[in-house]
Amino acid sequence: MTDAPTTLNKNSAKEVKGKFGQYLEKYYFGIENNSISEPDFKEAKLELKSTPIKRLNNGTYTPKERLVLNIIDYCAIIEEKWETSHFLSKNELLLLILYLYETDKNFLDYLIRYVTLWKIEGADREMIRQDWEKIVSKIKSGKAHELSEGETFYLGACRKGWKEEPRKQPNSPIRAPQRAFSFKVKYMSAVLKRLEDSQKLITDISELKKNSFENLVYNKFQPFLNMNIKNIEQKLHTKLNRKSKGYYADLARRMMGVSAKYIEEFEKAGVSMKIIRLKHNGVPKEDMSFPYFKYKEIAEQEWDESNFSEQLESKFFFVVYQMNKDESKIFFKKAFFWNMPITDMAECEAVWIETKKRIISGKADTLPKKIENRVSHVRPHARNKQDTDIAPNGKLYVKKCFWLNSKYLKEQIENN
DNA sequence: GCATGATCATGC
DNA sequence: GCATGATCATGC
Numbered sequence: 287m288t289d290a291p292t293t294l295n296k297n298s299a300k301e302v303k304g305k306f307g308q309y310l311e312k313y314y315f316g317i318e319n320n321s322i323s324e325p326d327f328k329e330a331k332l333e334l335k336s337t338p339i340k341r342l343n344n345g346t347y348t349p350k351e352r353l354v355l356n357i358i359d360y361c362a363i364i365e366e367k368w369e370t371s372h373f374l375s376k377n378e379l380l381l382l383i384l385y386l387y388e389t390d391k392n393f394l395d396y397l398i399r400y401v402t403l404w405k406i407e408g409a410d411r412e413m414i415r416q417d418w419e420k421i422v423s424k425i426k427s428g429k430a431h432e433l434s435e436g437e438t439f440y441l442g443a444c445r446k447g448w449k450e451e452p453r454k455q456p457n458s459p460i461r462a463p464q465r466a467f468s469f470k471v472k473y474m475s476a477v478l479k480r481l482e483d484s485q486k487l488i489t490d491i492s493e494l495k496k497n498s499f500e501n502l503v504y505n506k507f508q509p510f511l512n513m514n515i516k517n518i519e520q521k522l523h524t525k526l527n528r529k530s531k532g533y534y535a536d537l538a539r540r541m542m543g544v545s546a547k548y549i550e551e552f553e554k555a556g557v558s559m560k561i562i563r564l565k566h567n568g569v570p571k572e573d574m575s576f577p578y579f580k581y582k583e584i585a586e587q588e589w590d591e592s593n594f595s596e597q598l599e600s601k602f603f604f605v606v607y608q609m610n611k612d613e614s615k616i617f618f619k620k621a622f623f624w625n626m627p628i629t630d631m632a633e634c635e636a637v638w639i640e641t642k643k644r645i646i647s648g649k650a651d652t653l654p655k656k657i658e659n660r661v662s663h664v665r666p667h668a669r670n671k672q673d674t675d676i677a678p679n680g681k682l683y684v685k686k687c688f689w690l691n692s693k694y695l696k697e698q699i700e701n702n
Numbered sequence: 703g704c705a706t707g708a709t710c711a712t713g714c
Numbered sequence: 715g716c717a718t719g720a721t722c723a724t725g726c
Contacts, residue, residue: 531708531723547725561708567715577706656717666719669704673721684720687706692716 306385306393307336325376332403335380338387339399339478347399347482349474350387352444355467360430360455363422368415373467380404384478400481403554410440417441418467428458433465444468484548499551500623503603506542507621514617515607534561538605538621552603557623559603562695564619566611570699573656574690578667581650581677584642589635594688598626598634606699622702630694633661637688648679653686661694 311317311334317326325333338350355377366372384400406414417438424433431452435442443465452461469477488494488502497505510518518537519525526536538559539549552559563571576597589595601623608619626634637654641664644653653664667687668674674682 529723535707565715569716572709573717575707575709663717665717666721667706668721670721671719673704 306396310336331379333377333380336383336385339384340387349471349478352471353469353474354446357446357464357466358443360425360453360462364426364456368418373418378406402481413439414441430455430462431460440470440473442468442470483546484550484553485544485546486550487542487544510541510618512617518618534607555601557601557603562604562606564606564608569696570692573692574695575667576687578685578687581645581675585645585678589638592638594638598631601625624698624702630661633659637662645677650677650683656691661691663689663691665689
């Protein structure tokens, strides 16, 4: 921000509010201040947002306020659909900058703590969609003046511009205060937590210029190939909890030099890391499970929009350990990125369609078994027998999920 | 309290 | 040894 004025002194909180963001846009990114409806970087469909965090007395950090997004146009929004909504097209992908607000500092001296891309996706996206629908339906019924933040979960309709005249709204003569969509403070806390809990794999950009990301990851594992897990821990000068279920995942992250829970690059790319332990014959000890499904959801969905197809389309990172015959010893064998070949995807589609067919015809208790398909099968995935979900026929069945067959995984591991 | 990743148990 | 059913452990 070299061109920015430096003569400003301490600012009152009110003056500062918004200024950091304006200066950042203007002097760092060269964008003139605007409130146009397109994203700031329209070619990339990327919206620039900066937001303050503050330090608490106990040393932890917390968002200072909600993140205010676009102003709600009461009259226009009732004609919109979620997928093509103004809100989503502007805010789906944010370049989010979290800076540390400090009372007695000139705002030009605020520290930037995190810079990250934040995409509305996954389960968050569903919650936010529901919130959006709720707000829109209230506006539709002529109650824009009764909107309040407490009605929704992640996405709020907050007051914005107290000095502004109340706005016209459809289906009611009453004028309603101006409101904007916003991520609630609690949601921003989750964003911050996510950032605090994640760690970059590659910190030196020059490495990435010389080598592909995949190769850089493989290089990190190189020194540990074929090494017994005990020796790996020693080499890393670390002692992990062997009893923890996440032990092998922890160890894998450590081999990559990461002690945090999340790997930033994996998170951004939607890469899911999976641990596989091979028996002496090269077959994984377990099939690979996915989150449980809702019978009714499968009955109503098409394959293309199903959770299972979405999960399979993402990239995987397999970390493979090899056990000896009596499973007393285990060593690190290999790690590789993987995505499902299109032909195998078709097999999973067939299993999914068969599952849907049986659920609809009231046979949710006899879903595709392992012997029925080379790639995938359906099996219980619940806390116990009492942990059930309701099927379209009104009966309760134990929760189940799709699995990838261990023998199929064996082939994939051997081919990589 | 529940979802999720992971693992155990049983019977053929 | 494997398919299938059942459940554990952790974290949010």
